[in-house]
Amino acid sequence: MTTAQEAPSMVPDFGDDDTDRTICFIASKGTLDMVYPSLVMANAALGEGIETHIFFTFWGMDIITKKHQENLQFTWMGNTAMHPPGKKLHMPQGAAGLPGMTKMATKMMKKQIADLDVPEVPEFVQMIADAGGHLWACKMSVDMMGLEKDDMIPEVEDIISATDFIELSDGAQVIFT
Amino acid sequence: MATTTIAGAEVTVDEEGFMTEYEQWNEEIAAALATNIGIELGEDHWQVIKFLREDYKEQGETPMLRRVSNVGGVSTKELFQLFPKKPAKKMSYIAGVPKPHGCV
Numbered sequence: 001m002t003t004a005q006e007a008p009s010m011v012p013d014f015g016d017d018d019t020d021r022t023i024c025f026i027a028s029k030g031t032l033d034m035v036y037p038s039l040v041m042a043n044a045a046l047g048e049g050i051e052t053h054i055f056f057t058f059w060g061m062d063i064i065t066k067k068h069q070e071n072l073q074f075t076w077m078g079n080t081a082m083h084p085p086g087k088k089l090h091m092p093q094g095a096a097g098l099p100g101m102t103k104m105a106t107k108m109m110k111k112q113i114a115d116l117d118v119p120e121v122p123e124f125v126q127m128i129a130d131a132g133g134h135l136w137a138c139k140m141s142v143d144m145m146g147l148e149k150d151d152m153i154p155e156v157e158d159i160i161s162a163t164d165f166i167e168l169s170d171g172a173q174v175i176f177t
Numbered sequence: 178m179a180t181t182t183i184a185g186a187e188v189t190v191d192e193e194g195f196m197t198e199y200e201q202w203n204e205e206i207a208a209a210l211a212t213n214i215g216i217e218l219g220e221d222h223w224q225v226i227k228f229l230r231e232d233y234k235e236q237g238e239t240p241m242l243r244r245v246s247n248v249g250g251v252s253t254k255e256l257f258q259l260f261p262k263k264p265a266k267k268m269s270y271i272a273g274v275p276k277p278h279g280c281v
């Protein structure tokens with residue numbers, strides 16, 4: 001006796017019915033290299049149909065501040081993992097402090113990012129907002145830095161307190177960057 | 178790899194159900210694939226699907242959302258409306274090209 005084998009489902013499981021997952025990123029850094037992790041992951045999460053929030057705090061405020069958004073910098077000062085591309089060498093820490101080095105390192109990193117067809121920060125943040133990502137500014141940082149809502153890009157939904165963030169991230173996966 | 182029948186045509190699909198042979202695709206198949214995942218194709222969907230197919234043919238890889246938006250001319254917002262929740266996967270499924278592999 002033979003048993004008919006059930007034909008495998010030929011429709012991919014896009015999991016539309018179980019997307020109650022929520023991810024909240026806390027973006028606390030404003031150096032170029034530390035800004036991309038949360039943006040890349042938030043963008044990926046949105047592409048998977050996941051409710052995504054980013055809470056910008058401390059130096060991460062620069063990511064959503066009109067004046068600074070375009071001018072985030074990179075330095076390898078304090079970063080011993082900085083190698084010239086493809087080399088075993090380490091960039092000397094002392095050299096990072098020389099005048100013009102931050103500008104040069106920033107330019108190099110921006111070029112490497114652009115070569116991968118990954119957008120610069122302002123476009124990336126816009127993309128995330130367009131994809132339905134929620135952007136929040138930290139009240140304490142706003143007060144500390146003397147910022148107003150108008151100093152930030154309009155995609156920022158609101159300035160919220162730490163307690164508000166704890167409430168909105170109830171049940172979510174929270175990632176600190 | 179497996180073979181299945183979509184819109185009356187024999188096509189090869191991977192274990193998830195994505196088509197694996199670029200040349201086996203046609204518009205009737207696209208419409209049937211779209212129906213499978215609850216999408217009814219309108220003019221805007223077709224613009225995206227055609228861009229995906231042309232770009233895949235030229236570049237050898239499926240474009241990510243940003244490229245579809247910047248080069249293909251359909252905004253991120255629209256893409257999320259046309260192919261809800263998981264635009265990149267859904268549009269490539271319908272267009273008969275592999276899922277995109279990039280990060281952004």
